[in-house]
Amino acid sequence: MVMIRQILHLYFLFFFTRSNFVKITMAFKFFSTIGTGKSRLIFRQLFDSVSSTYTYLLGDATTQKCILIDPVLELAHRDFQLTKDLNLKLVYAVNTHMHADHITGSGQLKTMSGCKSIISKSSGADADILVKEGDYIEFGNHKLKVLSTPGHTNGCCTFYFEEHGMAFTGDALLIRGCGRTDFQEGDAATLYNSVHQKIFTLPESTLLYPAHDYSGLTVTTVDEEKRLNPRLTKSLQDFVQIMNNLKLGYPKQIGEWYRMVAFWCKSFNTLSVQFFAALKWKQKLSSFSLWLVILLRPDPGHQASLLIALIHVSYST
Amino acid sequence: MVMIRQILHLYFLFFFTRSNFVKITMAFKFFSTIGTGKSRLIFRQLFDSVSSTYTYLLGDATTQKCILIDPVLELAHRDFQLTKDLNLKLVYAVNTHMHADHITGSGQLKTMSGCKSIISKSSGADADILVKEGDYIEFGNHKLKVLSTPGHTNGCCTFYFEEHGMAFTGDALLIRGCGRTDFQEGDAATLYNSVHQKIFTLPESTLLYPAHDYSGLTVTTVDEEKRLNPRLTKSLQDFVQIMNNLKLGYPKQIGEWYRMVAFWCKSFNTLSVQFFAALKWKQKLSSFSLWLVILLRPDPGHQASLLIALIHVSYST
Numbered sequence: 001m002v003m004i005r006q007i008l009h010l011y012f013l014f015f016f017t018r019s020n021f022v023k024i025t026m027a028f029k030f031f032s033t034i035g036t037g038k039s040r041l042i043f044r045q046l047f048d049s050v051s052s053t054y055t056y057l058l059g060d061a062t063t064q065k066c067i068l069i070d071p072v073l074e075l076a077h078r079d080f081q082l083t084k085d086l087n088l089k090l091v092y093a094v095n096t097h098m099h100a101d102h103i104t105g106s107g108q109l110k111t112m113s114g115c116k117s118i119i120s121k122s123s124g125a126d127a128d129i130l131v132k133e134g135d136y137i138e139f140g141n142h143k144l145k146v147l148s149t150p151g152h153t154n155g156c157c158t159f160y161f162e163e164h165g166m167a168f169t170g171d172a173l174l175i176r177g178c179g180r181t182d183f184q185e186g187d188a189a190t191l192y193n194s195v196h197q198k199i200f201t202l203p204e205s206t207l208l209y210p211a212h213d214y215s216g217l218t219v220t221t222v223d224e225e226k227r228l229n230p231r232l233t234k235s236l237q238d239f240v241q242i243m244n245n246l247k248l249g250y251p252k253q254i255g256e257w258y259r260m261v262a263f264w265c266k267s268f269n270t271l272s273v274q275f276f277a278a279l280k281w282k283q284k285l286s287s288f289s290l291w292l293v294i295l296l297r298p299d300p301g302h303q304a305s306l307l308i309a310l311i312h313v314s315y316s317t
Numbered sequence: 318m319v320m321i322r323q324i325l326h327l328y329f330l331f332f333f334t335r336s337n338f339v340k341i342t343m344a345f346k347f348f349s350t351i352g353t354g355k356s357r358l359i360f361r362q363l364f365d366s367v368s369s370t371y372t373y374l375l376g377d378a379t380t381q382k383c384i385l386i387d388p389v390l391e392l393a394h395r396d397f398q399l400t401k402d403l404n405l406k407l408v409y410a411v412n413t414h415m416h417a418d419h420i421t422g423s424g425q426l427k428t429m430s431g432c433k434s435i436i437s438k439s440s441g442a443d444a445d446i447l448v449k450e451g452d453y454i455e456f457g458n459h460k461l462k463v464l465s466t467p468g469h470t471n472g473c474c475t476f477y478f479e480e481h482g483m484a485f486t487g488d489a490l491l492i493r494g495c496g497r498t499d500f501q502e503g504d505a506a507t508l509y510n511s512v513h514q515k516i517f518t519l520p521e522s523t524l525l526y527p528a529h530d531y532s533g534l535t536v537t538t539v540d541e542e543k544r545l546n547p548r549l550t551k552s553l554q555d556f557v558q559i560m561n562n563l564k565l566g567y568p569k570q571i572g573e574w575y576r577m578v579a580f581w582c583k584s585f586n587t588l589s590v591q592f593f594a595a596l597k598w599k600q601k602l603s604s605f606s607l608w609l610v611i612l613l614r615p616d617p618g619h620q621a622s623l624l625i626a627l628i629h630v631s632y633s634t
Contacts, residue, residue: 044534044535044536045535046533046534046535047364047533047535048533049366049369049533052366055533075533078532078533078534082534085541085545086541215395216363216364216365216366216372216392216395217361217363217395217399218361218362218363218364218535219361224402224403228402
């Protein structure tokens with residue numbers, strides 16, 4: 001399972017590698033903090049413009065321990081470099097959920113820093129530490145409480161940082177929006193209840209940091225979303241109707257090959273190992289290529305939760 | 318002058334209008350703040366993914382007065398909507414300098430909100446209020462000090478918010494970088510002295526918010542840049558050499574038509590009014606068009622500080 005993921009990671013790395021990594025090698029001792037004494041927090045919001053993903057760096061200024069929430073594979077170098085610049089020791093790479101629109105940087109960060117990875121047990125994903133509702137993720141003198149907020153996926157969590165009045169909502173709640181529920185293990189009614197029971201019950205001044213924003217907004221509050229969210233201010237019934245009629249395309253990062261593979265899954269509906277010549281894609285490839293497509297379906301009940309690996313057995317003509 | 322700018326604004330609006338404006342109409346009363354009592358500040362960082370520009374909303378939670386720093390034309394609706402969402406009254410649209418890579422949203426925001434525009438006198442640009450070194454920009458109980466930091470352009474300013482340990486550096490200092498000095502009125506030695514004398518002398522914990530970032534970083538500190546900036550940690554001589562050898566292209570937002578016009582400017586080198594048929598661009602236009610290009614050169618000594626207006630006198634064939 002891990003090996004197949006590594007292959008998948010390598011594939012994304014190959015196709016989506018970016019060259020603009022920040023290259024800074026000097027270290028430094030001082031940094032700006034939030035709070036005083038033992039509660040001093042180093043906080044940075046980071047952005048991936050390709051998948052519009054926010055990654056969050058939270059560091060304890062006293063013990064120098066830090067965590068990264070929702071790192072992106074292609075920007076793992078940037079994030080790790082920043083921890084070094086700020087003289088921090090990365091202890092955990094944490095994911096709010098298993099992402100469909102980008103590959104997590106957790107694996108890369110583990111290799112680079114020796115940190116542990118964390119995700120919820122109900123996500124079905126592999127990680128060094130699997131967390132559940134009510135658990136705490138600790139770094140130095142700080143801790144985040146795990147709130148289970150399923151609906152976008154089964155394993156979606158919100159990490160509540162009570163001490164500093166922040167919550168990291170992943171894709172459960174976005175600024176004036178929410179994660180899609182027509183994909184993976186999505187369920188609109190479940191998401192509605194998660195947000196209303198777990199997020200909207202937090203103090204109204206709580207700063208909400210989402211996993212994505214597509215219009216350049218960086219943060220919101222419980223107040224704002226309770227009053228202004230165009231979907232989640234509706235009734236449960238109306239919300240479900242809205243979510244079931246969004247007619248969204250596949251996430252752009254998954255791309256054309258995913259759609260093709262999804263079609264195959266529908267056709268075969270079993271564990272399949274299929275070979276096919278990528279004649280349809282010939283125009284897009286520099287050379288004629290043969291693709292070995294392995295479709296693994298650990299849970300046949302969930303079409304979209306497939307673990308898919310593409311092994312490129314290419315040769316030039 | 319104002320009319321020509323309006324035309325230019327309309328043109329950019331026509332070509333670069335985006336459809337993803339945040340459409341929220343509900344108002345709300347609560348919002349998260351920094352500080353306590355009269356010093357309570359509402360702060361939001363906003364991003365334009367096209368020009369990688371950061372716009373900043375600073376609001377006084379007591380009087381509800383707010384300002385926007387470096388708004389972008391195409392996102393003026395988003396920014397104005399956010400002021401309304403947060404129950405704030407926009408009093409000033411402020412620019413750190415005259416931008417080459419995007420059109421300011423000041424004009425649009427003036428129309429929408431009745432606010433006043435602010436820019437430095439030495440920018441040579443029009444605004445309701447022209448500021449200079451040592452002036453203060455006040456909103457409610459808060460004030461920003463104007464620091465003149467030329468070098469990227471003559472009129473570049475840094476706005477220092479001493480009360481909250483923040484500075485808005487525009488293009489003078491970017492995160493691990495700085496604004497280009499080979500364009501407009503750029504001068505590398507001037508920029509080096511501005512940063513070292515005006516920004517690096519601020520308290521080391523001061524949070525520095527730039528006008529742009531291209532790698533997803535959102536904020537830095539005086540400490541970090543004094544230690545890690547790959548250009549500005551160098552000697553003046555080395556810095557000038559680096560800046561004079563960057564060999565950068567024109568800003569992408571200015572685009573092809575600008576390069577064409579710049580070529581014309583070089584050729585004529587005087588105040589010119591030129592007609593030409595856009596035959597070269599025919600493939601890109603839905604119909605044959607005739608363009609009237611007005612090239613105004615208020616300062617013939619500075620090729621790149623041209624105020625250029627394109628008036629589209631198109632007709633279909």
